[in-house]
Amino acid sequence: MKISRLEAGFNYAVLSLFTISALLPLVGVVLSALTPRAEATGGLAIPSSLAWSNFKAAWAEGHFTVYMRSSVIVTVAVVALTVALASAAGYGFARLDFPGSTPLFFLLLIGLMLPAEAFIIPLYYNLRGMGLTNTYWGLIAPQVAQSLAFGTFWMRNNFKQFPTSIIEAARLDGASEWRLMWQVALPALRPAVLTMCLLLGMWTWNEFLIPLVMVTDESLRTAPLGMAFFQGRRSTDYALLAAGGMIVAAPVVIAYAFAQKHFVRGMLGGASR
Structure with a gap:
């Protein structure tokens, strides 16, 4: 038209x-x-x-070497674990027929509806009882659990769109379900996986509440949390605050700039069909 x-x-x-x-x-x-x-x-x-x-002054005075290192460790771990778990769960819900799969999937989706503020206090006491506060695992595990509902939902939809004829042909050739997922379906779903990685990486990098509650050790603070403390110390030094903000935002912007084609393909279609 x-x-x-x-x-x-x-x-x-x-x-x-x-x-x-x-x-x-x-x-x-x-x-x-x-x-x-x-x-x-x-x-x-x-x-x-x-x-x-x-930028040099903000990096030095804001201790961003420590904060950026913590953010990189947490973000890489959360994205890697979530992608692995969500891919397996998504494939199971999309391609395997087992009793209770539909109710279990909708139960999992409740995780999309719960904000972190709703469970942060009991989560803190649970992790403290396990000795995980003030550790990297105290930052990684909650964010993996928080991201898993979206990741499973995303991968289930993409596995459902994957051509059934290819799956059946691989099964006739004797491929196991594990091999079907990792060697047949996932390589074709690379744009969708990269899109999920970018979204999860952005959400994890920008997470503020969980690091604020779970860690008090400065060496474990992530970049957004470190930026908040830096702002408290330099509340009127606008040039350094702006430079610090750009330092914190730069990794996400750079990642999107390099992966934007895959991101758009993943959002629009997933696997080539």
Whole structure:
């Protein structure tokens, strides 16, 4: 269906307005991060010179070496464990017929409806009783459990869309269900898996509440939590705060920039059919 020039122009005008609204705050943060500290006021202004040293100062004063290392460890572990468990569970729910599979799947989906705030206090006491607070496992295990419902739902839908003829042909050749999942289906579902990895990585990297409650040791603080403490110490140093914010956000932005094609393919279709 063709649309008129007037309608197309209106659509582009609306999209441009939303694009500017989304980019304007980001431009303000970038400009603040590059403004000399003596000139930074927190507003949207063009700096007289580009102070790249703000990033070095923010990294050193904010102890981001420690915080970024913790975030990388936690994010990689959560994504790897969730992908492995969600792939196995998703394949089981999509391709295996076992008693109670449908009620069990819907029971699992309750995890999508529960916010972390609803269970964070009993979770803290449970992990403290197990000696897992102030450890990496105290950060990793809750976030794996929190992500597993979405991961299973995502992989189940993609395994269901995978061509049944390929599955049946592999079964006739004697392939086990385990081999079917890892060597036949998953390689074809790579865009969907990469999309899930990117989403899980972004959510895990930005998680704030669980690290805030589960750890008090500075060496275990993740980047968003470390940024909050840095903000408390430098509440009026707008240039360093903006630089610190960009440091924390950079890994997610870079990951999306490199994986955006796979991300779009995974969101739109999953496996090639």
